[in-house]
Amino acid sequence: MKQFTSVKDVTNVKELVQEALALKSNPYAHKALGTNRTLGVIFLNPSLRTRLSTQKAAMNLGMNVMVMNIDKEGWALETRDGVVMDGATVEHIREAARVFGQYCDVLAIRSFPGLKNRDEDYNEEIFNKFITFSGVPVVSLESATLHPLQSFADLITIEEHKKVEKPKVVLTWAPHVKPLPQSVPNTFAEWMCRAQQEGLVDFVITHPEGYELAEQFTPGARIVYNQDEAIKGAHFIYPKSWSSYHDYGKVLSKGEGWMLNLERLAITDQAKVLHCLPVRRDLELGADILDSTESLVIEEAGNRVWAAQAVLKRILESL
Numbered sequence: 001m002k003q004f005t006s007v008k009d010v011t012n013v014k015e016l017v018q019e020a021l022a023l024k025s026n027p028y029a030h031k032a033l034g035t036n037r038t039l040g041v042i043f044l045n046p047s048l049r050t051r052l053s054t055q056k057a058a059m060n061l062g063m064n065v066m067v068m069n070i071d072k073e074g075w076a077l078e079t080r081d082g083v084v085m086d087g088a089t090v091e092h093i094r095e096a097a098r099v100f101g102q103y104c105d106v107l108a109i110r111s112f113p114g115l116k117n118r119d120e121d122y123n124e125e126i127f128n129k130f131i132t133f134s135g136v137p138v139v140s141l142e143s144a145t146l147h148p149l150q151s152f153a154d155l156i157t158i159e160e161h162k163k164v165e166k167p168k169v170v171l172t173w174a175p176h177v178k179p180l181p182q183s184v185p186n187t188f189a190e191w192m193c194r195a196q197q198e199g200l201v202d203f204v205i206t207h208p209e210g211y212e213l214a215e216q217f218t219p220g221a222r223i224v225y226n227q228d229e230a231i232k233g234a235h236f237i238y239p240k241s242w243s244s245y246h247d248y249g250k251v252l253s254k255g256e257g258w259m260l261n262l263e264r265l266a267i268t269d270q271a272k273v274l275h276c277l278p279v280r281r282d283l284e285l286g287a288d289i290l291d292s293t294e295s296l297v298i299e300e301a302g303n304r305v306w307a308a309q310a311v312l313k314r315i316l317e318s319l
């Protein structure tokens with residue numbers, strides 16, 4: 001594997017899940033693989049899970065790790081081309097990315113969408129410039145449009161906890177007070193559509209009208225606007241808030257009735273509930289679910305380590 005920015009970088013999802021589960025059983029089996037290799041971890045926004053799980057995964061493989069919150073600790077970064085840098089920005093991404101490539105064998109980067117200009121966000125300008133200029137393999141720790149390590153961990157969690165061969169998995173929109181990126185739902189849809197193609201799941205998306213995701217991430221997904229109809233008989237539910245893609249970055253409704261609680265789960269087939277975290281209790285998801293055995297959110301966060309470790313292992317093997 002030369003880079004990891006979406007499910008498109010994975011040839012066989014089923015095999016990668018099995019590899020992650022093998023690493024979970026034997027975390028230090030490949031400790032020699034990363035010896036004298038350095039992972040640079042770059043953040044342009046806050047993180048708990050991604051930051052710690054990626055470091056732990058790299059350390060399990062014997063790598064050295066350097067972490068930089070470049071938005072706070074680095075020089076103010078210019079990402080546009082062709083501008084005279086006579087304003088607040090001090091360092092251009094063209095030089096910064098190349099310099100990171102001098103110190104690191106692999107880079108892992110988290111950026112974020114501005115949610116103002118859809119083309120700018122969906123062109124993944126910052127991310128693609130790091131890939132172009134760093135000269136080393138790049139792992140996405142969440143970009144403006146995708147969060148592939150999260151979805152990989154979600155699929156690992158589903159595989160571990162499924163009670164039927166091909167579980168029904170439902171992605172449901174949830175309310176929030178702020179407009180949130182589409183990266184988690186985009187990537188979850190992309191991974192579940194691939195898992196559906198590989199016969200692993202039956203995938204359904206539900207949201208109020210106006211919250212349709214970009215079609216490029218939902219090939220083969222069934223979209224059902226009635227949440228009750230969508231979650232009926234579900235084995236796994238993934239509630240997540242996102243802002244509108246078509247009316248870009250907007251919150252279109254308060255979403256009354258869309259928050260799930262234990263009572264609402266009665267029509268499912270004893271569904272387990274996933275969430276990438278952080279989650280706002282009793283706004284995005286009922287606290288009664290989070291405090292129950294129906295919730296898998298902590299196990300899911302734990303699986304972020306094995307997702308990152310499987311990806312880093314594949315990249316190290318390709319160096």
Ligand code: CP
Nearest residue numbers: 047048049050276277
């Ligand atoms: N799920 C997730 O990416 O969490 P963090 O933002 O804390 O890394």
